Amino acid sequence: QVQLLESGGGLVQAGGSLRLSCAASGRTFSNYVLGWFRQTPGKEREFVAAISRTGGVTAYADSVRGRFTISRDNAKNMVYLQMNSLQPEDTAVYYCAADSRPRRPSSIPNEYPIWGQGTQVTVSS
Numbered sequence: 403q404v405q406l407l408e409s410g411g412g413l414v415q416a417g418g419s420l421r422l423s424c425a426a427s428g429r430t431f432s433n434y435v436l437g438w439f440r441q442t443p444g445k446e447r448e449f450v451a452a453i454s455r456t457g458g459v460t461a462y463a464d465s466v467r468g469r470f471t472i473s474r475d476n477a478k479n480m481v482y483l484q485m486n487s488l489q490p491e492d493t494a495v496y497y498c499a500a501d502s503r504p505r506r507p508s509s510i511p512n513e514y515p516i517w518g519q520g521t522q523v524t525v526s527s
Contacts, residue, residue: 403516404428404479406498411521414488418525422483424498424518432456432476435501437514438483440494440523447497451483452507461507466492488525495520 410422422438437452451472452461460472471484481498499514508514 403502404431404434404500406500406516406518408496408498408518408521411496411523413524413526416489416525416527418488419484419486420488420523422485422496422498422521422523424481424483426479426481426500428479430502431479433502434516435503435505435507436472436474436481437499437501437507437509438472438481438496439499439511439514440492440496441520442494447511448494449509449511450496452509453481454507455504459507461509463509485523488523490525490527493523493525495522 404426407425438450439447441447449463453472457474469487474481497520498518500516501514
């Protein structure tokens, strides 16, 4: 199975942009549905975006639709989250997740058995 490693987090002012990256090990990366989730202290993990194996189907949380874009490059074993117009409420630890089952991208954290370690995103007002 793949292992995931996120990068690209940091501190940004409101209205700014960041691009998160998630590098995956393993030769079967294209077999995985991938998702981005986020979590703040004391709250449950929250769905952000997900993408199908080929990249042809994407899904977004209402709170980020139109501002965030998920994409993947199967040749490079990478998945990305471009985040624009960031707001303080986007502050969280962002996690990359993977699921090898042949299904549509899911917004449910428990349906992703593989997780990265997370990267902190902080948006200042």
